[in-house]
Amino acid sequence: MKITGNELIALGYAPKKWFAEALEYINENDLSQEEMENYLEQYRSPDPIPLHENPIDFVVNLRAEHEAEIDNVDKVLKTMKKLMKTPTLVSGAVMPDACPTGPEGHIPVGGLVVAKNAIHPGFHSADICCSVMLTDFGKVDPKDVLDAAHSITHFGYGGRERGEQIPMSQELMDAFRENFFLNDERLISIARSHMGTQGDGNHFLFVGISKNTGNTMMVTHHGSRAPGAALYDKGMKVANRFRQELSPDTLKENAWIPFETEEGQQYWEALQLIRAWTKENHEAIHNATLEKMNVEKLDRYWNEHNFVFRDGDLFYHAKGATPLDDKFLPDITGPRLIPLNMAEPVLIVSGATNERNLGFAPHGAGRNFSRSQHKRSLAHKTTEEVFAEETAGLDIRFYSNEIDISELPTAYKNAKNVRAQIEEFGLCEVIDEVLPHGCIMAGDVQKNAPWKKKKKFRK
Template sequence: MITGKDLLDLGYKPGKWFKEAIDYANSNQLNGDSLKNYLETVRPKYIDPYSEPVDFYQNIKAETEEEISNVENVISTMKDLMKTPTLVGGAVMPDACPTGDGQIPVGGVVIARNAIHPSMHSADICCSVMMTNFGHIDPKIVLDYAHSVTHFGGGGRDEFSFLPKELEERMAENRFLNNERSLNFARHHLATQGDGNHFLFIGRSRKTGETVMVTHHGSRGFGANLYTQGMKLAEFFRREISPKTLEKNAWIPYDTDEGKEYWEALQIVREWTKLNHTTIHNATVEKLKFDPVDRFWNEHNFVFKEGDLFYHAKGATPLDDKFVPDSKDGLRLIPLNMSEPVLIVKGNTTDNNLGFAPHGAGRNISRGRHKKNNSHRTFEEIFHEETKGLDVRFFSGNIDISELPSAYKNAQTVKNQMKEFGLGEVVDEIIPYGCIMAGDWEIDAPWKIKAREKYKARQENSEKTDE
């Protein structure tokens, strides 16, 4: 009688396949070589990481002492990442920032065969930018009206929470999105922009002088909830087919039912994110009572499919129209920082760019490190120095110096390397007038206010006791 212990003694790892194998072996009275031969045909075939990294293109170079460590870390991280056994190619953009631990860096592009890696599109699925050209109108008026209709920081809002019927129906048919949590996020996070480096930017076209609004944000809680489910599913497959692959680089095979439904869920999240941008832009248009001249958008944090190849871009802008089904004249938006223009670019696929361009200026050091480096100065002092001549607003009222220009890579360096490596041609620039960002909204978050009140109450009680 064959048991699970016998299989363990033969060196096999336990799994769901044990039960069926044991039943078959006992039914057919297998033992010795006949048992071993049978087990070899039914055991899971593990896919091990490559011993050497797949080659990737390095569209980046260090031009200052500060950048040397950053670039070295990016390349080291990519080398670890490119051992993932699904990958067949990759590239690094000039704005790349390391994430460490073998994870795809921001500013990285990798091509996987028959595999979707949730960590390689990250929790901020479909982080993207949209522009609306308002024609010849005072940029301050547009910024004021946009400020009155947008929302940054935590939580959601109810006044824009109506979803199109078709979108809700598609969600209801998808195993990853047909739940109350997804529906609540999709409704209540509509017309919100979140925090971090997300922004609402107003400027003027260098070519025409027309006023243009650009918004930058992702899919908020709706996308983050899908990401969480995707990572859990990818981990299940990793344990089953590639246990030696790093957990963060786990994948969902596309040729499974789960893979196809996850791909469809990503497309729904993309549609919602575009709707999120559009809702804010349309609300501004309605307030202004001013017809827009032009509008287009593009994502820079997503997965793009071509046959059985999946291009994962984490902080990289798709240049090739084959990746952007709703492309507008091949034009793409690449923001740099609040004091620099938003670039309007177009370009073609080359061997080294894989059909992508940078997504912005990137960082050389972390937010925390930047704050520490500037701890000898007040936030107000830094803010006034770096935003001189601009109308920069923090929605929460609290300055976040980790989003000021000095927190980012040198914008001119990024533009120079775009040209050097053939990463898109700049056809226009939106010269900054001003922008809105979340700021340090957590200072006044409900849980922090509550904690401050508790602390104050304890202090008062302590003083009374002392009396």
């Protein structure tokens, strides 16, 4: 008698791609009932992996400095406690810049979690490898650097127009084509057009003066742009396929790809290639600015603060945490960078792993309120009044020519308090500061977005 899929379903197997192959084998070899059941055991799904009954312990390097921060801290701790029930997690920490993002149970900004043999795409989110790079320009006028950089960089939606694109290295394009997740000509085309772009939101180009040397330094902050977002989308789909089979009780956003699988190996490799693309993207802007000014760099270093770092079978997922331990960075060239806000110094720090920091430091100042809440709190003032008060003495520019008050200094946690908690919890040591001269950000890209202009024109 010919065996069909109905017999497999009756044995408790859900229809899968392997049905066709299994049925062909069973029928070609005329397996008996016992032989068939023994053969099918290889396809039997394991028992679902349950959530941890109690949250795994995590280190809290955060406390409320005033009443306005109490709600923020409470939400961070609640979301971490739910998150730390995820089956793969073995430890974690929250930094002084922590703030919640998304529903309860999602990793907060300023959160760090350690998973065993698992990569969680939702823990690095779409802005893979959000990072900062510093170049030392020496004794040059900071305004000249800001002007040159302004003429070169690109903020806002999309990539550069044809004829204005900065070439992506052939070596990197070839590597993309050899990876399961990145071998996508549309993705590669986007990667090419987005080279030399910085996006929007809290990404910036900052120019200031070293407190120690008096040299002018440029710092850029951005991630992997659309190529990274595309990888994230693909990674989440694969992770959720595993989640449905391995641990359906795990939150969808906390799904993971087992590292020992082929998909896990390929995703890890894809992350490293997106990391290389992001570093090349920073370098493109820095090198073009140096070339325009006819200046040689004196020093350069960079670090990501939104990424996955590996130590043996442990995967450290930093959703806004700066790696201190050299083992996390394969191309370490100097100290680490912690930006605070446009009116405060960028901190240059160093440090070592200890029981509180797990090898990481904060990545910035964080927020106590959402962008919309912050805007509502300033509704009694004009945008121009807020801008004048908060940026006095600084050269602050918005690429879109539209002020974004949700990126002005008061939108962030008090920088002095964050620094005090860095010292209080022994997270890292500040070894220099880049004192602010000015910066460029995207600005309010929603106000005159291209699609809004088209809609207005049609009317």
